[in-house]
Amino acid sequence: MTVTATYLDDLGRVRIAFTGIAATVDYATVERSIDGVRWHQVRGAETVPVVGGAGHADDYEYMPGVANRYRVRFVDSAPISYVGTGTAAHADNAAITPGLPDGLAAGDLLVLAVGTTRGAVPDTPPGWTLIADMQPLWVFQRYHDPAAAAPTVTWTGGVAGDSMSAVISAWHNGAQGNTPMNGIVNQTAAQDITTPPLTIPADGQAVFLVSWKASNADVAVPPYEFELRALASTTGQSITVSSIPAELNVREVAYGGPIAVTGGIAAPSCAVIWSTGSRPTQSEETVTVTPTASGYWIKNVRRPNLNRKTTVIGVGDISRPSRAGVFDVAGRGDPIAVTEVQGSRRTSLTVRCATVGEADTLDRTLATGDVLLFQGDGPECPVPTMYGVTGVVRQYRPSQRPDSTVRYVEIPVTEVAAPDLSVFVGTVTWADIVNQFATWADLIAAEPTWSDVLTIVAESDVITG
Structure with missing residues (x-):
């Protein structure tokens, strides 16, 4: 990904151009700041189209003679959606490295669920954020970086015979966070896992449910509209990861709906539930230029x-x-x-x-x-x-x-x-195209691609005539 800012003296503008943008990005939004604290939307650059991984915006209202900082945010407007689950990892009192899911794209939301049967505590892997500590269940999140390898989970404490487990699931266009969140600890041994309630604050959010049980499991069926995404089971414990698709617009999950478990024995359990919406920005880049306007x-x-x-x-x-x-x-x-x-x-x-x-x-x-x-x-x-x-x-x-x-x-x-910021136009309109080119063939000969068309500077008498 490359983002540049260049002053062009033809019309007194700063051109912010970007290339190498991921195919999942629908549009970019460009803001300007002088002090890096207060940001202002660049006129006409709230939803800059990304075509073929590239696009640009022109800023005519820059501050001349000083450094102008531009922040470009790349947005994928698709709803949050499930990608997949990697291979679970298990060990006896040792570090574990769960596999990453297949089909990942840069910026996908990764959810790492970790469990153990005794008193060991996992160390937070580099780059990950702990969002739930329900010992013996922990949940971490991060955005996928293609340059980052699968995490190795190490432990503080632990003795021989401790069972360690971890599994990673992924969602495309999911926002990192855990608000709202609710949890429950079921100390009484039971075959099924009682789950906590949750009120979801808005439509378009996916609901996540992660559980742990002190017993292995052959089959787990989550309640309500939840769909099972992962079942990581080994001797002495099992972890499940489930979610409700965002497009169902579920706004309330009632208390007590059990995760029905087949296999293993009755045992204590715990569960944590939260919701999140689409990630507002897939990635963000900043670039600085000092416009040297003369005149x-x-x-x-x-x-x-x-x-x-x-x-x-x-x-x-x-x-x-x-x-x-x-x-x-x-x-x-x-x-x-x-x-x-x-x-x-x-x-x-x-x-x-x-x-x-x-x-x-x-x-x-x-x-x-x-x-x-x-x-x-x-x-x-x-x-x-x-x-x-x-x-x-x-x-x-x-x-x-x-x-x-x-x-x-x-x-x-x-x-x-x-x-108002709603007042803007490009350097060329359809009226200009009609007036400046007699036929489509003339346009194609002069401007071979749509990107070329967007950079046309129409004659002033065409616009005002």
Whole structure:
């Protein structure tokens, strides 16, 4: 997997690109941060398509001149589903290495159930997290890393004759965690295993039930909608792992439904139950870039093809109108004030266009009437950065010579709130495709793949025409 962030000066954007993404990933989401603490969704990058293991997003609202950190999260929207169970491992007072299930993918949720017949305690394997300690039953979790081998479970304590067992089951797209969780210890010897209740907080969650019994077992049948995933049985103990599929949307598991056990003898037992939903993020990568923009940008986040880098030669005074009221009161010398926050900033910019064509292009950018991003080249830029709308735009010639092509454009600006994140578009639309290419053959000749189509920068007159 490779994630890169590159500043592109063509439209004033940072391109966050990724390749080598797992086939199970449906989309990516991209966020930006300056301090690594507060993260902001990149406009138009909440659900970036992943096609052929690759994709990209463009950020036009970066902070110029400083390090911008981008966090890319890769999401698999499929529900949690059972993958398989590996070979159980058993030993007499010795380390054990249970087998990993077949068919694993990176990021699959692994559940390791460990049991013993006496006082030994398992050491937590590197990379695993203990989620349940019901001695003599322990449950660990981790996300599968293809580079990591099957865990070897070692022990603290133990004597000859102790029976040690472990088994690993796996679920695709499962979230690691154990909330909510409930457990039960059945000290009275019985053939079947009484199970604890659980209230599941939301639809779409899988329910897990792991049990231990101080006897071997030939067959185990879990209660309710549970499906048996593993039965690890040896002399003196047995472990079962069961789950309810997420798509059943079970919201309540009643107390006492027994795991029916065939074989072995009546013996004490225990069980633990919990639920979890789909893993919100399959993996996460961060990358940092410092955009080195030169010049002052006027950007349209709805139509980024209209973004223009300009030469600002004048900045008016910055004012904030008052919205407070001052009222005289009969019989009092001092008036009273009704206060309110001041209005937004107002200013004006004067932009120099070297040619008539450049002035016309800037005019098309301003003519949309959209909220624009006026963006400087860094924190110390003397021209303010703000979202704003324009007032009456005036274009004039600084020289009265008839052959002069230089134009000055005076732009009054009133600061406004940034457009909602739902306002975005790519650098090309279907309307642009229809207008720019006469036939499908022309499009294919110019842009052989859909990825190429997505990188087209449409002409500004096509968008505004």
